[in-house]
Amino acid sequence: MSSAHQPFDEMPNPNPTPTQVEFSKYSKRVILKTILDREDGGLGLVDQRVVVGGWVKSSRELRKDPPPMSGDRKEDAEVKCVEVFRSKIPFLRTFIQVFGGNTTHTKEKVGSKPALGSKPALSITLLKISDGSSVTSLQIVVDSSIAPASQLMPTGTCILAEGVLQKSSIQGKHEIELKAGKMLHIGIVDQESYPLSKKKLALSGLRDHAHFRPRTTTVASVLKVRNGLNQASHTFFQNHGFVHVDAPIITATNTKGSSESFQVSTSNFSAKEPEPEPASTDDTENASLETIKLLIDEKSKKIEELKRSDSTKEALDAALQDLHKINLLADELEARSKSKSNTEDLFFSNQAFLTTSGSLHLESFASAFGYVYAFGPRFQATKSESKKTLAENWMIETEIAFSELEDAMKCAEDFVKFVSNWVSKNCHEDLHFLSKRGDKAIINRLNSVALAPFEKITYATAVEVLNKVTDTTFETKIELGVALSDEHESYLVEFYKKPVIIFDFPKELKPFNVRLNDDGKTVAAFDVIVPKVGALVRGSQKEERLNYLSKRIEESGLQKDEYEWYLDLCKQGAVKHSGFDVMFDVMVLFATGLSDVRDAIPFPRHHGKLHN
């Protein structure tokens, strides 16, 4: 509303500390962050009337149990309770001054103010609420005359309260609290069935409740860091002139082979079976139908014979019944065969997959815009459990024309540094909370990655280094030609004490479209290995030479016809180009210190039941 102008400062201060609460533009309440995350902790807003909304994180009730017997004893109890309050809870002094010490528990209708002349109760509910804008919660003090404690107290209850901000009554970390004057809304919780009712919940236990878990501070902080990483990534690429391109989700190009891809089809028709399958269903069906037709012919002839010959009526009846049954069977098979031929009417007239990578499509745009990036969901139907990949992963892919391996490596390093620095600066509250609760090292790790130049070694050097290791025994032996596993990657990062870029991998370990090096054995690919998560970025210079690319497609056993359009890029105005893929969900793990990607994405998708 008002902004404080500093003297001798011609430009308005971009982050003034307003002297008035600011109501949120689109929700008629004051966002808690604008109160709690001020430098003064909100003290500058004392005495202001606000409306705040949020969900109860914790609560407690301060009340006097109803006295067992006579009026006299009741009064004694009241006095005693008030005394306790006076000494322990300073704010109640004010409260008692205003409303007096009467403890009658008047159950007022929610949303109404205490009726004029009614005697307010001495039951007080203290609620800590969060609206997701800050890791800090606001304490709300609610008189039971305003709303019954039983409704307000369950964790997860939604409240919208109007009241006056006051200096916190409890000495502690919070400067300010809200004295509720009116409850505008209560969204109750059924404690029995609410999964977050329990005090401490493991992240793994929360995974089945993806629709509730952002209400926990940990998951909220993780997903807000994810939001920060998203923003940082776009900022980096836009600042460097990359054009954002939406790579398609449904694609005809199946880079991983059908066993690891999802197929897309409309409900009424199942997708065509992949071609390499041995005997197709239709063949079996046709064979069956033919066998049956032959049988029918034979039976029919036999019946004619029987009719002509002087066979018994029983024999003829049996043969006729036989024929009837076989005819029924033929009808069934024929009907099914016809419905199958409707696959011609597929939504897409060829097979459609969920994309495993946007990079091929992106390459075609690099050959027009120079610098491009995509940011979207990518899919893989691997049933094996992994803490770093899901069925649905978010990826950033980039591609740069007129660029070679070292350019992509430089860009990838700059990107990781920029993003690490950005979240360290802009998500400080959430990172601080996460480091208190879990991995203490996250902020240091981000800052050191943002500063130190990455180590660059070839794959061959990496193998050599790992082969010389004597202080650790690896579960899988490393030798030339073998992919590095997590333990090898962690060792290298520990060994060099900084992120490591490994490049020039054996061609067998990398996709078909990575550019073959002059040695004919290695390819111009690289992995960026960072502390905590291992490989975070995978990049490469792509093959722009038609003959090399064609050969690699054949060697990899891919369907060449699916790649005609991609080969076009080598035929028409080809250019050297390189780029990299960022495993965005893994980047969230890197920044938050978590270890399972299912906790780093709003709705994790993996083998098993889909909950929502």
Next chain:
Amino acid sequence: MSSAHQPFDEMPNPNPTPTQVEFSKYSKRVILKTILDREDGGLGLVDQRVVVGGWVKSSRELRKDPPPMSGDRKEDAEVKCVEVFRSKIPFLRTFIQVFGGNTTHTKEKVGSKPALGSKPALSITLLKISDGSSVTSLQIVVDSSIAPASQLMPTGTCILAEGVLQKSSIQGKHEIELKAGKMLHIGIVDQESYPLSKKKLALSGLRDHAHFRPRTTTVASVLKVRNGLNQASHTFFQNHGFVHVDAPIITATNTKGSSESFQVSTSNFSAKEPEPEPASTDDTENASLETIKLLIDEKSKKIEELKRSDSTKEALDAALQDLHKINLLADELEARSKSKSNTEDLFFSNQAFLTTSGSLHLESFASAFGYVYAFGPRFQATKSESKKTLAENWMIETEIAFSELEDAMKCAEDFVKFVSNWVSKNCHEDLHFLSKRGDKAIINRLNSVALAPFEKITYATAVEVLNKVTDTTFETKIELGVALSDEHESYLVEFYKKPVIIFDFPKELKPFNVRLNDDGKTVAAFDVIVPKVGALVRGSQKEERLNYLSKRIEESGLQKDEYEWYLDLCKQGAVKHSGFDVMFDVMVLFATGLSDVRDAIPFPRHHGKLHN
């Protein structure tokens, strides 16, 4: 490299005009934009040595045909040609001064400089190249001694050239050109098969060449405006404290009914048939198998009988053969039946769909973060042709907790204004190009939408206004309860001369989860109608009352069990909330003046063949 500091200015100028060319950080060349889009048109960079790369947009060759006969006649011809050059093409004066008038056509190897002492040719190729960074192209002047014209000239050829910037030799719109000294790379084009070889191509003709079409200036500009809209959208939401949430792509919740949804399955197993289907395939199969087993029993008995009786060998043989055939058939059917029962082993143990909307999932996050938005692909399997929707559409969805209909309407209006203003300011070059080539009104339209307050009318008022229309005849008659069509929407926008927000629709016209108004007939939904494209945003206050929502799910014939998690939101800490969906691809049409969404998205997906 260097930045010009203004005197009396303490802060460095954020957009200095550098006096040195700046090499691109990740591709060892100078981005054309940094030369061509300077205020001085690049003049300040004259005489600097640069490397530039790009694709040929147009070309022409200035050369002297080889003389038919004797040395004398040859010399005459040369002189004549040089004279023509002198008079018509001023830059050649310089050229001739430097290299003399010798026209010997020496074919030098690409990439090499003219050999010392060799006589340079008088064939000059003028290439206009674009690297996608600017709508303007750079003219490159290539001596045939550097590279043969035939290789360079085809549209789409990729070149990487080193040379010196010089003042443009041709009076015209461009201030500067590059005199090539060396060709570092030529990516040739096969004119026969290159679809962009033709001079003028219609947008519709380009659609089958999604991997090439960003090389045309029109499609490039459209997709760069799309990039701008993407950036503007993120900026708006992040500025207003919205948390970006990735709504899932694969989902168990099928809001549109199976006929309009894509199913997701792994290759080896087709998805379960939808339950309402009459006789399932498996039943038919089991029935067939049973019939066959009965037949086998009968045949076996008969054979036993024949063996016991004194039948002919022929009769027994025939019966045995009969049995053999039927046994084979039984084996086949049994094997198939077994492989079908493997559907138990589906990747997701329940049916999985491609999401049609992220808003339900987003609502659960609004109940934690307050302000959330999602930006991702959404799918619908409708085969009907539409210029505004595809099978794969990009959508922005937002949801705000503690907010009602008018809050969402206000936010939607602010969003449309912000984004219109943003692209008008930041995509000026591309918009200017598009308005020259197509819709002249785009910039005015964006600016007026950014300024004028939107008109807000109820659906009932809209119908009333449309019913009073006498100056137009609508193809579809409008009456209460009927959805507005494109012609109605256009009329209203024309009538009010500004964007129109229509709200309070009959409940039958809106999704099940829109909040029922007190009249019991209308719902708290709204559409934002803008000039050129009609409905751009659809929003609503969502139903937070459990009993109302349950009833609407039943009325809409949806599978209640798919919505258990969604109903949870009404049961546990429910809150009033509202939000809206932006049809992002339609927004690209709005901003660029195009009329078919297939031209506004990198890789359009619709009914028919998938090309890539």
